[in-house]
Amino acid sequence: MAYAGHQFGNWVPRLGDGRAIQIGEALDAQGMTYGIQLKGSGPTPFSRNGDGRAAVGPVLREYVLSEAMFALGIPTTRALAMVTTGEPVYRERAEPGAILTRVASGFVRVGTFQYFAAQERTDSVRELADHVIERRYPDLSGEPDTATARYRALLSRVIAIQAELIAKWMDVGFIHGVMNTDNMSIMGETIDYGPCAFLDEYDPGKVFSSIDRHGRYAYQQQPGIGLWNLTRFAETLIPLFHDEEEAAIEFAKSELDGYAGLFHAAYGDGLRQKMGFGRWDQADQEIASAFLGAMAEGKADFTLAFRRLSELSTGDAREDDSAEKALRSLFADSAALDAFLPLWRARLREDGLEDGPRRAAMRAVNPLFIPRNRRVQEAIDALVEREDSGPLNALLAVTALPFEENEEHAAYANRPGPDEIVRQTFCGT
Numbered sequence: 001m002a003y004a005g006h007q008f009g010n011w012v013p014r015l016g017d018g019r020a021i022q023i024g025e026a027l028d029a030q031g032m033t034y035g036i037q038l039k040g041s042g043p044t045p046f047s048r049n050g051d052g053r054a055a056v057g058p059v060l061r062e063y064v065l066s067e068a069m070f071a072l073g074i075p076t077t078r079a080l081a082m083v084t085t086g087e088p089v090y091r092e093r094a095e096p097g098a099i100l101t102r103v104a105s106g107f108v109r110v111g112t113f114q115y116f117a118a119q120e121r122t123d124s125v126r127e128l129a130d131h132v133i134e135r136r137y138p139d140l141s142g143e144p145d146t147a148t149a150r151y152r153a154l155l156s157r158v159i160a161i162q163a164e165l166i167a168k169w170m171d172v173g174f175i176h177g178v179m180n181t182d183n184m185s186i187m188g189e190t191i192d193y194g195p196c197a198f199l200d201e202y203d204p205g206k207v208f209s210s211i212d213r214h215g216r217y218a219y220q221q222q223p224g225i226g227l228w229n230l231t232r233f234a235e236t237l238i239p240l241f242h243d244e245e246e247a248a249i250e251f252a253k254s255e256l257d258g259y260a261g262l263f264h265a266a267y268g269d270g271l272r273q274k275m276g277f278g279r280w281d282q283a284d285q286e287i288a289s290a291f292l293g294a295m296a297e298g299k300a301d302f303t304l305a306f307r308r309l310s311e312l313s314t315g316d317a318r319e320d321d322s323a324e325k326a327l328r329s330l331f332a333d334s335a336a337l338d339a340f341l342p343l344w345r346a347r348l349r350e351d352g353l354e355d356g357p358r359r360a361a362m363r364a365v366n367p368l369f370i371p372r373n374r375r376v377q378e379a380i381d382a383l384v385e386r387e388d389s390g391p392l393n394a395l396l397a398v399t400a401l402p403f404e405e406n407e408e409h410a411a412y413a414n415r416p417g418p419d420e421i422v423r424q425t426f427c428g429t
Helices: 056-071 110-118 122-136 144-172 219-241 245-257 259-275 282-298 302-309 322-328 335-351 355-363 373-386 390-399 407-413
Strands: 005-007 010-012 020-027 033-039 078-090 094-104
Touching (some): 259 282, 282 335
Antiparallel strands (some): 020 033, 078 094
């Protein structure tokens, strides 16, 4: 598939799938189509002198991360199968080759629209928009004489679903790592798992990707980059919005202006559930921000801090409260946590929920298990160095049920020790 894109803000007019081939589509029981791709199967017209292959490490990472995201309830491409090829792939060193079979609602990207728009092929942009509406958003089809309206509706829909998707990423501490416009799906699904990772200790400015040298796609930057990418998408549709360019631009601006509100509404609702609150207002946002600030100050593990908060009682704290001790153990400095907890407990008492149902609701949105970076690396190393798929299978089993206690695999919830921290992740292309 052809596409262009802004890579780290730099325009590239011709990219395309250098190692992915769409082999067909499947129709589900509801009449929706799903594209099926092979990734790493060999050269394509867009390989740019590359081999079009994939090493087992990046394939395994995408398999594990995409399936974990699905289990967390986040829209994503799915991994249908991973196979080794028996042939070496040469990157920094020779590695076993592999092919990923992945499935998605579609593989059309912001960069796909940019490819045709940059060539001023308005009819192709319109045809592509019609294809996306027909396959993914059929409720926007309307009548032929409402074509302008449906293209406007397409922009509105894509803005809304992308705002919600990035809010979900933020709620679980996920960092995509390469939010180029060619890696942003029009279908509202997480796509192209390269040097992605989950936060260990909470750091809003965290970057894992080895190629993101200036932090453009850091954790806290993702919402803003989402808007930047959507602005590039809106630019491609300008000729379809109105016969007069000025009116078309004004419409696009008005829709893009609504992105911040949509994102904050979705992110706020996610935080509300993670904090155990029954409602959400500015005061609640301040309480949640106090918890995040305490986590940053105390270098607490993002996933475990929310999970252990779920176990606390609403009543006054007691020195022998084992749940509170477990939470405090995550913080190198708990001074800010001391200030937060009374506010949080008082807020919960306003809702009047009993501890049992409230804890259960919080556990249902605060995962215990995520694909920890070191566990992913362990699975890669075991497969590459020993042809041992045991760590991979265990990791897949654990992350398939991220919210459920599992005594057998309890160690998979642990934060990394000082010598287990993964500081960089790699794309593998």
